[in-house]
Amino acid sequence: MRDYSLWIRMAKFGVLALVLALLVWCLLPQGQAAGKIGPQAKSSSAKYNIRVAIGQTYMPGTVPLGIGKELHGMADVVGAFEQRFPDTHIELITVPFDREYLVTQLSSGSAPDVVNVNVEDVWTDVQKGWYLALDPWLEQPNPFIREKNDPALPGFEKWWDMFKYQAISRGKAAPDQLMYCLSYDMVETGIFYNKDIFRKAGVEVPNTWEEMLAVMAKLEAFGVTPMTMYVDSFNDWGTDLIFDQLYYSLLPGIDLLQDPLREPYLQGYLDWDEICFLFQKGYFTKSDARYRDVFRIMKEWRRYCSADIVDSRLMLTDFVRQKAAMHWNISQLVYRLGADKDLGFEWGVFYLPTIGKATSKYASGNTMCVIGGSANQLEVTNTAFSDSRDPASSERLKRVMAFLQFICVPEQYEKVVNEYPCFISNIVGVESLPPMKPFVEILERPYTTTKWVFTFDLRFCDIQRRLLELYLNDAMDLDEFMRWQEDNIRTATDNLILRKPMDMAKMQVRWDELAPARATMEDLPSGS
């Protein structure tokens, strides 16, 4: 008989060797294992490895919305920066932008150096030292502009001057008056509509809210879904827009605090403190007729939307397949529609019209405000000065700030923001791409009176969204919704008053001063 033991032993050792080799390969840094050159190879030699979560919009190597070519603009800019700073490696990373991720990473000091989140999400955390106020840098020259030796260039004196939408960008200051974000670009929403369906149904772009309801009724009779929009859009955008329409005329009587920094853009903006105070006076309760009307109007609007307002994929699909005549979305959709060769219909963009007295006797009649503004908002985290724990002496932070200043230089900025039509340029000297023109015009409108979602209380936002979903889907009536909502605001304001020192006495003084103005207003809550 032949002895196979040697072969068996060899096979065993062969498997063992294979496993070991695999283990070694796994443990090797990726760049070395793959023999890469360039950024990955540099990461091992660079003194500063800066991690930047730039966000999905400009992430190199990705194909926006799965259409067209891979993006490379930001990679080109990073390459140019690394040539200028050989000791620094910029690592563009993708991270989940869930709050859970941010909280755990920031509290452990392991967040990326730069993150991209709505700055309002940051406001609740700024007192914890997780984010860096950018004001000292924004008030100084941008060194990359300074080196051009042209004092006429924006940024030569102050980095701030480079930003085109000054009021919007400065309006992003936190309630502590400090600026924690760089408003890299701008976004706006619009109603995308199918011109072919409009023509066939014999309707035109509406100029008033009432006309819009009539158009939607005709479209429904024509056999298409008049509009598709997501429940989150109702919750975030819809609430703010309708609220502004009904409360704008009350501002002379209820706007208690003026914010010197943000006032030029957020004219009459009701801050958290004011909401808390006004709630104690009976506003935003079930007995506040205006507040109740906000959600009545919303429900009337929802009647013309698709049956499913939860599955966001269906919204766009229905519009693209011409099952729906209108779709409310952000400017990024321009790229999706423009690049679709098989779209088969002509489309346009308009904005929501003003609500008239026929819809609500509380309608202020003011122009429908906007709820867009800053799109990609870049924040510097505590990781950026982790080398010295002191922003004043941190060498790492200098590289991080240099990178942010570098990506704002027009010739670099253009490579990124105008790589495809998506968002609006916020840098002086860089024009937005032509398809962005309707959104640039919409962006000129005034901002909303207050932003309920994301700024007020995180628990409040979550509950309001859930309640709206039920209410708009007929799972609860307006009375029940208002009861829940009042409880929801009460819990939120109680928590805010506990957490944040508020000068109620100062607001009471102002409240008393504004009493004559309120005396001329109708149907105010009884506390007024």
Added chain:
Amino acid sequence: MAPEAKTRLSHRTRFVLGIYALLALPLAFLTVFVYLPFFWGFISSLYEFEIGASARFVGLANYREFLFKDPVTWPSFLNMAFLAGWGVMVRLTVPLLVAKLIHSLSNERSRHMYRILFLVPIVVPGVAIQLIWGIMIFSDGGLVNEFLRVIGLGGFAPNWLTDPHSALIAIACIGFPWVGGFEVLIYYAGLSAIPDSVNEAARLEGCTGIRKFFYIDVPMILGQLRLILILSIIGGVQTFENVLILTRGGPGFATTVPGLWMYYNAFSFQRMGYACGIGVTLFALILSLTALNLRYFKGAESLEG
């Protein structure tokens, strides 16, 4: 004699001390990773604090708010009770029937093959199962609605996970036909452990078929049933991953369970003290239910004895 006895005692002492020494390490880990976090959680539940911010002592305010003020509490407990109750019911019945059927097969190879077939689903990750159900079965174009359309009942096809009337039932149905692996194996082991003498005596007494199942098999596997019951209750009270993945507790609060509300309060709303209060309440609930369960089944066993 005395020195020898002393040596023997010394050996025994050393042996016992050695065991304690060996137990000390896992016990230390258990203390650090289980007991301390629990006590930390309990202490934290008496404070109002956010991660990264200073804490403020609030006494039992978090418990008062959760039990008496938070409008989400009772709907979430009702949802949990429904899901846990349903989970207990199906895990105590369907896998037991399958185990009995496999055990009744006369051919050992067949029994072996069927055991493997019913064990295979264990290897599929839970998240994958949730996603399969969410995307392929319960979505508008999924298996259930397409089937309803095929048989002409398209008008009755809801969006299972976003309709408040169907979402909780849809969540409960996940895992259908609830025969995947673990429980079947436990029950099968219990049935296999019934002594041949008992089976033979039952046969001689004419106790066969369904009568034997209820009068002999079920009482003989009460230990296994108790284990599955306790695990099902604990799982039912603790679990929230499936809800988080599929509905995030919605629509509205139709599928919110206390565990999920605890998670949101901790990491989304940053109310860590409040979340700890929910956690401690759930712990107390599980402990109470388990104690009741043990007591009840103890009685059953003593009756059996």
